[in-house]
Amino acid sequence: MPIIHQITNIANSRLFTIESIDLEFNNKKKRTYERLKPKNLETVIVVPIIHNQLLLIQEYGIGTENYRLNFPKGTIKSEENIINAANRELMEETKFGAKKIVLLHKLFISPSYTPGTINIVLAKKLYKKELKGDEPESLPIIYWPVNHMLKLLNEPNFCDTRNVCALLLTHIWMHNIIKTTIS
CATH class of the missing domain: 3.90.79.10 (Nucleoside Triphosphate Pyrophosphohydrolase)
Structure with missing residues (x-):
């Protein structure tokens, strides 16, 4: 599994929170992904x-x-x-x-x-x-x-x-x- 180095809230609305996630994969490559903040939706x-x-x-x-x-x-x-x-x-x-x-x-x-x-x-x-x-x-x-x-x-x-x-x-x-x- 990739290592999550940091999670940052970058935007909020009435319905959504968007997060930025800094990852490092097993091959040492780093990427930043965005996602809707996990909810039990x-x-x-x-x-x-x-x-x-x-x-x-x-x-x-x-x-x-x-x-x-x-x-x-x-x-x-x-x-x-x-x-x-x-x-x-x-x-x-x-x-x-x-x-x-x-x-x-x-x-x-x-x-x-x-x-x-x-x-x-x-x-x-x-x-x-x-x-x-x-x-x-x-x-x-x-x-x-x-x-x-x-x-x-x-x-x-x-x-x-x-x-x-x-x-x-x-x-x-x-x-x-x-x-x-x-x-």
Whole structure:
């Protein structure tokens, strides 16, 4: 492992702290890297399915300054587990809850810059249930046929890498290639 000689906070915002890290590798080469300060940031992205249709939301993303098609997602609060967080986000963003949640995979968001992880889950057996969320506007629901799920990859507004991973993992799971379940 490289030796960390120094860590310096170089910028702070309401959401992020950026650190500069001075490293020395085993071959004696030195480099300075930057990263988001490690936090126990764990998130969830939910792929909801009802009546053989995926539920997507249309949500504004400031990074692209445009509306995008997304699966419901959000931060797991300290008192929550993956299932509770997934169900809460689902209820806040789609007005549905799920009786069954399947953990498909856990990914690092960007391991070169942050230790944050995202849990990709599949939500099934949906029922109407609304929770008030923190969204500044109502999120339109888009229903997409499961049997045409991969055609979402042709949609220009379905471009978030987390959503693409979630879609592909759902497709793989549905074809019995992976099976991991939590209740």
